[in-house]
Amino acid sequence: MPELAEVEFYRRQWDPGLYQKVLSVEIHAEKRIFKGVNKDPLVEALAGSRLISSQSRGKQMLFRFSGDGWLGIHLGMTGQLRVAGRGTVAGKHDHLVLRQERHTLIFTDPRCFGRVRFDQGPEAPAWWQRLPADILSRRYTAKTMETFLRRHGALSLKGGLLLQSGFPGIGNWMADEILWRAGIHPTTLCRSIQHESSRRLWKCLRFVCREAMRRIGSGQDDLPKNWLFHQRWNAKGICPKHGLPLRRETIAGRTTAWCPGCQPGAS
DNA sequence: TACAATGTTTTAAG
DNA sequence: CCTTAAAACATTGT
Numbered sequence A: 001m002p003e004l005a006e007v008e009f010y011r012r013q014w015d016p017g018l019y020q021k022v023l024s025v026e027i028h029a030e031k032r033i034f035k036g037v038n039k040d041p042l043v044e045a046l047a048g049s050r051l052i053s054s055q056s057r058g059k060q061m062l063f064r065f066s067g068d069g070w071l072g073i074h075l076g077m078t079g080q081l082r083v084a085g086r087g088t089v090a091g092k093h094d095h096l097v098l099r100q101e102r103h104t105l106i107f108t109d110p111r112c113f114g115r116v117r118f119d120q121g122p123e124a125p126a127w128w129q130r131l132p133a134d135i136l137s138r139r140y141t142a143k144t145m146e147t148f149l150r151r152h153g154a155l156s157l158k159g160g161l162l163l164q165s166g167f168p169g170i171g172n173w174m175a176d177e178i179l180w181r182a183g184i185h186p187t188t189l190c191r192s193i194q195h196e197s198s199r200r201l202w203k204c205l206r207f208v209c210r211e212a213m214r215r216i217g218s219g220q221d222d223l224p225k226n227w228l229f230h231q232r233w234n235a236k237g238i239c240p241k242h243g244l245p246l247r248r249e250t251i252a253g254r255t256t257a258w259c260p261g262c263q264p265g266a267s
Numbered sequence B: 001t002a003c004a005a006t007g008t009t010t011t012a013a014g
Numbered sequence C: 001c002c003t004t005a006a007a008a009c010a011t012t013g014t
Helices: A004-012 A039-046 A142-151 A157-161 A172-182 A195-215
Strands: A022-027 A051-057 A060-065 A069-074 A080-085 A094-100 A103-108 A115-120 A247-251 A254-258
Touching: A004 A051, A004 A060, A004 A080, A004 A195, A022 A039, A039 A069, A039 A115, A142 A157, A142 A195, A157 A172, A172 A195, A172 A254
Parallel strands: none
Antiparallel strands: A022 A094, A051 A060, A060 A069, A069 A115, A080 A103, A094 A103, A247 A254
């Protein structure tokens, strides 16, 4: 499920295990989740260490452990983090299990599109430090976005929004939500966006990110009823503004939903 | 049955 | 080297 705010939601699921010692580590080392990872150091370093803190940036998460251990997790399409009671028996798709005195911290992923990384050192690993600026941070400006769109001018806006190097954390539903709000057709080329709609795009980008972060997993939860989010999944979805049936087509390799009324344009 | 699923990565080509 | 499109990946559910 995980885009920006859902990733942050899953990161928090391991909070009950903060400051507590990891007694043992179980992994499905043969799964592609662990491709390129030094598994022995991971298991050896984490067993006996304490979970100190965690962060999320876009779709990436980083968990810091005592003893200079850094566990990176990407949830892919179907990954989830959860906490269970002590002694919980790991299920078939529970690929990483950290056992503590009182809790069991679990990374589960049926489709195995997720990724685990492990680094050791006094500072956060280089790949983490090189991640692009968060969309909601000060460093991410309208200019940041415009420069990126210019570089990918031949790509559809839908395709551009899905690139993590320019829109970290945006995924399929958020991209559609943003374009719908901005009133821009998803096949519009990144290079052809004019100043006014670029401005609108930037505002909608930030709005959707901010609201999603604020509301998803907040307890009172749930996105407002008038978001495209609630309509885009089923074939009979309608535009929350007009009530018009949504169009759906594969754009940039992903199923895309849009309102022909709000988002006029080609096809 | 066949296809689609909230995502990258690899491969190929321009 | 850079950008883009399409296939590949693994599993489940409709």
